[in-house]
Amino acid sequence: NAGVTQTPKFQVLKTGQSMTLQCAQDMNHNSMYWYRQDPGMGLRLIYYSASEGTTDKGEVPNGYNVSRLNKREFSLRLESAAPSQTSVYFCASRRGAESNQPQHFGDGTRLSIL
Amino acid sequence: AQKVTQAQTEISVVEKEDVTLDCVYETRDTTYYLFWYKQPPSGELVFLIRRNSFDEQNEISGRYSWNFQKSTSSFNFTITASQVVDSAVYFCALSEWGSSNTGKLIFGQGTTLQVKP
Numbered sequence: 001n002a003g004v005t006q007t008p009k010f011q012v013l014k015t016g017q018s019m020t021l022q023c024a025q026d027m028n029h030n031s032m033y034w035y036r037q038d039p040g041m042g043l044r045l046i047y048y049s050a051s052e053g054t055t056d057k058g059e060v061p062n063g064y065n066v067s068r069l070n071k072r073e074f075s076l077r078l079e080s081a082a083p084s085q086t087s088v089y090f091c092a093s094r095r096g097a098e099s100n101q102p103q104h105f106g107d108g109t110r111l112s113i114l
Numbered sequence: 115a116q117k118v119t120q121a122q123t124e125i126s127v128v129e130k131e132d133v134t135l136d137c138v139y140e141t142r143d144t145t146y147y148l149f150w151y152k153q154p155p156s157g158e159l160v161f162l163i164r165r166n167s168f169d170e171q172n173e174i175s176g177r178y179s180w181n182f183q184k185s186t187s188s189f190n191f192t193i194t195a196s197q198v199v200d201s202a203v204y205f206c207a208l209s210e211w212g213s214s215n216t217g218k219l220i221f222g223q224g225t226t227l228q229v230k231p
Binding site for chain 2: 033035040041042043048088090094096102107
């Protein structure tokens with residue numbers, strides 16, 4: 001019963017390197033989300049995909065790109081990593097875009113940019 | 115604009131004490147949903163409760179209870195007889211039922227609860 005799976009769990013990058021964070025869900029959910037968590041700021045939405053084939057910017061999209069590869073997978077790419085992108089990244093999914101549904105979260109990816 | 119404020123950054127209690135975590139929200143919508151999530155030291159986010167704006171009934175689940183007051187835009191969370199396992203970061207979140215209906219969550223800053231034995 002995997003739910004939402006994120007890979008990798010930890011990563012250290014040098015400034016300027018690129019990287020893709022992977023997320024997959026096995027709950028047949030339509031909507032998927034990427035958040036970042038920083039101390040004292042809660043979770044902030046980076047990008048989301050309300051349904052397969054669509055993606056939209058969230059609150060803090062600069063420096064990131066996303067791909068909704070299929071219904072199961074939603075990846076987040078850092079093209080040129082910067083120290084300000086050091087954070088914990090969470091992927092989430094929900095059955096549909098209906099606001100009354102809880103989002104289910106992965107275990108997070110701890111990313112450090114040196 | 116939507117906003118969620120958890121004014122308590124950190125709370126420390128001794129086991130068996132009751133503790134209330136505050137959450138105040140701002141929204142222009144009349145229909146919205148409020149959530150609480152728990153993040154234990156292991157780091158995952160665990161869904162605790164959902165409440166819609168039309169249901170102001172308080173809810174109790176074991177040692178957990180939630181008090182929703184629309185008049186003060188608050189959705190507070192009380193843990194009765196706290197236990198060490200309750201130590202975690204707790205997040206309050208808001209989701210609006212707008213025309214875009216994307217299901218986005220707006221999170222508060224989180225409250226770190228430490229329960230000492």
